[in-house]
Amino acid sequence: xxxxxxxxxxxxxxxxxxxxxxxxxxxxxxxxxxxxxxxxxxxxxxxxxxxxxxxxxxxxxxxxxxxxxxxxxxxxxxxxxxxxxxxxxxxxxxxxxxxxxxxxxxxxxxxxxxxxxxxxxxxxxxxxxxxxxxxxxxxxxxxxxxxxxxxxxxxxxxxxxxxxxxxxxxxxxxxxxxxxxxxxxxxxxxxxxxxxxxxxxxxxxxxxxxxxxxxxxxxxxxxxxxxxxxxxxxxxxxxxxxxxxxxxxxxxxxxxxxxxxxxxxxxxxxxxxxxxxxxxxxxxxxxxxxxxxxxxxxxxxxxxxxxxxxxx
Numbered sequence: 001x002x003x004x005x006x007x008x009x010x011x012x013x014x015x016x017x018x019x020x021x022x023x024x025x026x027x028x029x030x031x032x033x034x035x036x037x038x039x040x041x042x043x044x045x046x047x048x049x050x051x052x053x054x055x056x057x058x059x060x061x062x063x064x065x066x067x068x069x070x071x072x073x074x075x076x077x078x079x080x081x082x083x084x085x086x087x088x089x090x091x092x093x094x095x096x097x098x099x100x101x102x103x104x105x106x107x108x109x110x111x112x113x114x115x116x117x118x119x120x121x122x123x124x125x126x127x128x129x130x131x132x133x134x135x136x137x138x139x140x141x142x143x144x145x146x147x148x149x150x151x152x153x154x155x156x157x158x159x160x161x162x163x164x165x166x167x168x169x170x171x172x173x174x175x176x177x178x179x180x181x182x183x184x185x186x187x188x189x190x191x192x193x194x195x196x197x198x199x200x201x202x203x204x205x206x207x208x209x210x211x212x213x214x215x216x217x218x219x220x221x222x223x224x225x226x227x228x229x230x231x232x233x234x235x236x237x238x239x240x241x242x243x244x245x246x247x248x249x250x251x252x253x254x255x256x257x258x259x260x261x262x263x264x265x266x267x268x269x270x271x272x273x274x275x276x277x278x279x280x281x282x283x284x285x286x287x288x289x290x291x292x293x294x295x296x297x298x299x300x301x302x303x304x305x306x307x308x309x310x311x312x
Contacts, residue, residue, distance in 0.1 A: 003048035003109030004289060006040055011294045016048060019104045019113040026067055026116050027059035028074055032130040033107025033289075034138030035297045035307045036164065038238075042102045050107030050309075051076040051100060052138025054122055054130055064116035072119040073137040073270065074112060075263035076100045081117050091118075092260045099260065107134075108289060110311060118263035126270045131286040131308040135165070136273050137266065139306050140280055142237070143169035144269045145261030150211050150233055154178030157205040159196060161224055162216025162238075165283045165306035170213060172278060180205050184220070193226050214238060228253050288312050 003016045021027060033053040043049040053074045057067045079086050079094035086094050100106040100114065120126070122133050143166045152158055156179040160167050167183070174181050182199035200206045210232040212224040217238075224234050225244055230251040237258045248255060272278040285300040287293075289309040300307040 001105075001110055003105060004291075004293065005046060005048055005108075006043065006294070011040075011291055013291075016046070016105060016109060018111065021059070021061055021113050022115075023061040023063040024115055024117065025061045025078075025113050026057045026064050026119070027111050027113055028053075028055040028072060028119075029058045029111055030055045030107045030109065030311055031071075032134035032286075032308055032310050034134050035108065035293055035309055036138070037294070037298050037301055039101055039106070039297070040294060042099075043106075044103060047102065048105040048107075048109035049101045050109075052134055052136070052141060053100075053107035053112065054128075054133040054137060055107075055112070057119075058111070060116070067116050067119065067121075070119075071122045073122050073133055073266055074100065074107075074114050075118055075120075075137055075141060075261065075266050076102075076106075077260045077263055078104070078115050078118065079263075081115065089262070091264075092262055108293075108309070118266075120266045120270055122270070126267070126274050128270065128274060130310070131284050132273070132281055133270075134308045135280060135284055135306055136270050138308075139165035139283070140169050140273065140278065141261045141266055141269045142166045142258075143173060144272070145265050146170055146213055146235060146237060146258055147173045148265060149256060149258055150235055152177050152179045152211065156180070157200070157203070157208050157210040158182070159200075159210050159212040159224070159227060160184070161212065161214050161220040163304060164215070164301040165280075165304065166237075167213075167215050168283055168304050169278070169280055170215075172280070176277070184216070184223075193223065196223075196227055209233075211235065225253070284308055286310070 033050040039049040079091035080096040180203040297307040
């Protein structure tokens with residue numbers, strides 16, 4: 001099987017071993033895949049990166065034959081769905097979890113293997129154009145999961161620290177529900193607390209508890225802690241930065257985290273886009289998978305977009 005892997009010679013095509021398939025799993029021929037810069041830092045050696053994707057089911061395990069030939073959206077997490085952790089709604093931290101583009105081949109391979117139970121059919125009322133469908137399974141799903149994690153509503157104060165398509169979509173979702181949104185801009189900007197507080201002042205939200213989303217680099221977590229009004233909630237989604245527990249304790253700040261979005265949220269995310277309630281097409285940067293895809297993913301993120309690749 002052919003796939004693109006990051007190695008000593010850069011991001012290049014090579015022959016890779018196909019992922020084994022269990023009875024409840026299917027093989028999906030990749031049509032379009034999201035690729036973001038952080039995908040290259042998380043991937044294991046020899047594994048093709050690439051998270052949210054859309055493709056066609058070309059082979060089914062004995063317990064998953066109903067999906068043969070279907071066009072499907074594929075989330076990044078592959079969980080067992082049967083253990084106590086999964087049954088309590090925490091499939092993203094399943095002890096048997098694997099992650100497309102990290103532990104097993106992701107969408108930069110020609111074919112991926114995933115559990116049928118987590119797939120969403122992309123047809124009929126939920127039919128979306130290929131690149132747009134991949135964007136839904138990637139940054140849009142992640143943004144919606146962050147949105148649901150804290151339940152933003154009218155009058156809430158949301159501070160979004162970090163750039164890229166996930167931040168853009170999260171801001172759309174928050175604003176659509178009537179939340180007041182302050183943002184830091186792109187990852188390469190280093191906003192001071194004064195920069196954010198000036199936005200909060202304009203919003204009439206300087207002295208109110210906030211929901212702060214940390215989506216960028218290590219310094220964003222420190223900035224979030226400095227900005228947070230007492231009794232605020234910090235939502236960390238990068239795994240970067242060190243928590244100052246004493247600072248959190250003094251102001252009774254709550255800390256939440258999101259490693260990966262739950263795949264059960266994918267049908268809701270697709271529906272928002274299909275019904276026109278979430279317009280994200282302008283965030284697409286679509287091209288063909290190739291040796292320059294790493295640099296292209298960085299440029300897309302700086303522009304507040306997401307690179308979506310098709311296989312030649």
